[in-house]
Amino acid sequence: MQQGQDRVFAGIRCTGRQHIGNYLGAIQNFVALQDKYECVYSIVDLHSLTTLTDTEELQDNVRETALDLLASGIRPEETILYAQSHVPEISELHLLLSMVTPIGRLMNVPTFKEKAKAQPENVNYGLVGYPVLQTADIVLYRANKVPVGEDQLPHLELAREIVRRFNNIFGDTFPEPEAELTSAPMVLGFDNRKMSKSYGNSLDMAATPEETFQAIRTAITDPQRVRRNDPGRPEVCNVYTLHGFFGPENQPKINSACRSAEIGCVDCKKMLSESVNDYFGPIRARREELSANPEAVDEILIDGARRARVIASEVLADVKDAVGLPASLPEMANVNA
Numbered sequence: 001m002q003q004g005q006d007r008v009f010a011g012i013r014c015t016g017r018q019h020i021g022n023y024l025g026a027i028q029n030f031v032a033l034q035d036k037y038e039c040v041y042s043i044v045d046l047h048s049l050t051t052l053t054d055t056e057e058l059q060d061n062v063r064e065t066a067l068d069l070l071a072s073g074i075r076p077e078e079t080i081l082y083a084q085s086h087v088p089e090i091s092e093l094h095l096l097l098s099m100v101t102p103i104g105r106l107m108n109v110p111t112f113k114e115k116a117k118a119q120p121e122n123v124n125y126g127l128v129g130y131p132v133l134q135t136a137d138i139v140l141y142r143a144n145k146v147p148v149g150e151d152q153l154p155h156l157e158l159a160r161e162i163v164r165r166f167n168n169i170f171g172d173t174f175p176e177p178e179a180e181l182t183s184a185p186m187v188l189g190f191d192n193r194k195m196s197k198s199y200g201n202s203l204d205m206a207a208t209p210e211e212t213f214q215a216i217r218t219a220i221t222d223p224q225r226v227r228r229n230d231p232g233r234p235e236v237c238n239v240y241t242l243h244g245f246f247g248p249e250n251q252p253k254i255n256s257a258c259r260s261a262e263i264g265c266v267d268c269k270k271m272l273s274e275s276v277n278d279y280f281g282p283i284r285a286r287r288e289e290l291s292a293n294p295e296a297v298d299e300i301l302i303d304g305a306r307r308a309r310v311i312a313s314e315v316l317a318d319v320k321d322a323v324g325l326p327a328s329l330p331e332m333a334n335v336n337a
């Protein structure tokens, strides 16, 4: 990082193919941030182990996630894009930060409580330490900016607390990461709950045009519009909201045609499918090209990890020095004495 330059860090969950809600809520911001900052983007496969018990698809999911990011416009020649587990320094820093993090604080994190409730048979140590690993992710690169929506500010505040505590005990070692507030719209899925793969209400960015229509046709619309000639209320309809993201120029026309029942919901959904297909067409084409050469994608991630480790190893050496630990075995005097 050049003097005075800000560095952004973001972790991306490796859920495999990303859905259109992931794109609107995060990926498009990650792409835009590259024009302003030096960016480090990690596909956080270690984090996923806190909830996964079947890891058979983990490697594929890392690659599929990378494909969506690269196809969307992440530029690996400038941005460091890598898989979290390729940078082993993260685990050591996680351990060191865990020593300054009060367990009571972690047990009170709402996300931990929710996850513990959702998987009572698997309330593992990693789940409690999730925010510590998130903090390590950020400070391993001395990143000072983290793209977050308003709702994620409490998570960042916990990272800032851990950093302050470490700095107070061991001296100024890390910058306190700041929020780079991004506008992340809440994208609802086709059943009107938050769009999520686990709810089965999402649409993959990489879906085919036919898959796109088949998914969109299941969308809940205005519940009062029972018959074709019932007037509709676009303001309560998620299909109308989605038009705003992918074809805003169509909204005025749909607004009046829906209210006067000139247009039926099936036609409206067809229009939305066309807009989504137009929007993601170039991204899908790039993804197709990239996925034809999986080795090249793996090489991008490996190259990213190499560059990440150059920074990470320097930072970790400083951290160990601050804590009072020997930097590394070869530098220890009289190791065999």
Ligand code: SF4
Pocket (backbone or CB within 6 Å): 221, 222, 225, 232, 233, 234, 237, 238, 239, 240, 254, 258, 259, 263, 264, 265, 266, 268, 269
């Ligand atoms: S016509 Fe479109 S905006 Fe109106 S209720 Fe049907 S899907 Fe929603």
